[in-house]
Amino acid sequence: MKNTLLLSNLMFLLFACSATNGNHLANDDLNNDLSYCDAQIHRALSELGDTERMPRNILNNQTAWNLVDVSITDWTVGFWSGILWYDYENTQNEYIKRQAIRFTELLQPLTKEPAYDHDLGFQIFCSYGNAFRLTGDEKYKQLILNAADTLATLFNPKVGTILSWPREVKPRNWPHNTIIDNLINLEMLFWAAKNGGDEKLYDLALKHAETTMKYHFRDDGGCYHVAVYDTVDGHFIKGVTHQGYADSSLWARGQAWAIYGYTMVYRETGDKKFLRFAEKLADLYLSRLPENEYVPYWDFDAPHIPGEPRDASAAAITASALMELSQLEDNQDKAVEYLTKAQKMLVELSTEKYRSRDKKPSFLLHSTGHFPAGTEIDASIVYADYYYIEALTRLKRHAL
Numbered sequence: 001m002k003n004t005l006l007l008s009n010l011m012f013l014l015f016a017c018s019a020t021n022g023n024h025l026a027n028d029d030l031n032n033d034l035s036y037c038d039a040q041i042h043r044a045l046s047e048l049g050d051t052e053r054m055p056r057n058i059l060n061n062q063t064a065w066n067l068v069d070v071s072i073t074d075w076t077v078g079f080w081s082g083i084l085w086y087d088y089e090n091t092q093n094e095y096i097k098r099q100a101i102r103f104t105e106l107l108q109p110l111t112k113e114p115a116y117d118h119d120l121g122f123q124i125f126c127s128y129g130n131a132f133r134l135t136g137d138e139k140y141k142q143l144i145l146n147a148a149d150t151l152a153t154l155f156n157p158k159v160g161t162i163l164s165w166p167r168e169v170k171p172r173n174w175p176h177n178t179i180i181d182n183l184i185n186l187e188m189l190f191w192a193a194k195n196g197g198d199e200k201l202y203d204l205a206l207k208h209a210e211t212t213m214k215y216h217f218r219d220d221g222g223c224y225h226v227a228v229y230d231t232v233d234g235h236f237i238k239g240v241t242h243q244g245y246a247d248s249s250l251w252a253r254g255q256a257w258a259i260y261g262y263t264m265v266y267r268e269t270g271d272k273k274f275l276r277f278a279e280k281l282a283d284l285y286l287s288r289l290p291e292n293e294y295v296p297y298w299d300f301d302a303p304h305i306p307g308e309p310r311d312a313s314a315a316a317i318t319a320s321a322l323m324e325l326s327q328l329e330d331n332q333d334k335a336v337e338y339l340t341k342a343q344k345m346l347v348e349l350s351t352e353k354y355r356s357r358d359k360k361p362s363f364l365l366h367s368t369g370h371f372p373a374g375t376e377i378d379a380s381i382v383y384a385d386y387y388y389i390e391a392l393t394r395l396k397r398h399a400l
Helices: 002-020 027-048 079-091 094-105 108-112 120-135 138-152 182-194 200-215 252-269 272-287 312-328 332-349 382-399
Strands: 054-058 066-068 176-179 226-229 236-240 367-370 375-381
Touching (some): 027 079, 054 382, 079 094, 079 382, 094 120, 138 200, 200 252, 252 272, 272 332, 312 382, 332 382
Antiparallel strands (some): 054 066
16 A cells, blocks of 8 residues: 555555656657557557558558568567557547457467477467456456466476577577566466466466576676576576577567566566566666667667667666566656656657558657567567557556
């Protein structure tokens, strides 16, 4: 109750002063931002027609969504329906709800396949998780439980984590690899354990979080993209990058996943060690941002800053994470700082520089997908839009 009252007072003060402070979103600005998202969604739906494929990206020189087949091999396929569910939550528009149901139910085959990799959580919980949250439809609940059981088959008890990429075991000699992104998929396991699934899923998710906290981070709180473990005795072999600049660099989206992940783990467990760790990760990220700017370069240690691409997706993920972290805080100063910084990120993402506006049917420009591979650089990417509307929705919920 104390934390709830603290947050309510904090939100009132921030919104009260926001009319004269460009660092915060006023109520009117927040409503305008959500209306912008709704307008972009309607435009996208009009252009998509009756397709059964999912939007993934719009490259720098393009003006329409590139679509991908609904496949267990594409980790992004659950984000579009998740975007629609958030829009429905904010608008209560029945047309949007019908579209959300249609695109969500296209993903059902993924719940019946053997585990391909850790991304099943992204694919199913961003889509069916939001669908069940907003409709209470029991058929959605069962599909989430099925997916959680499937994801759990990738857990290695000798290591204490989920195998992220089975396909990379032999090509890269990564016997048991776990990527930082995997933290986000633990939410589906925690949820399943509390909503009729096997209670052991909770223990599995907790163990993954603890093992990752022990081995996946450097002393300053910076994370590796990939942690490689031995499968015989489970010992940690090395930490490496895959999408970052270097093994020892601070890849922006990876750190964003880490902040988001440990904030969620604290919410699910109530264990203060995860709260303190989330603070450490967030404080490092915030300390490395360019002065008076809130959208990072794709890697904080990339060699050609300020000539490097930005990553709006990292800012959107972090803004959403900090929104929640501020609500969970037991430290008033931290709560104020994180909420303020989350709003500043959203303000910057909502400027002409980062909004697609009439150029493209997405929300945001200037995300970086996989810089080392030369893919999705300076692009609009569906998961950036997902976490942007999630962050705005979280702000709206707690501003009321």
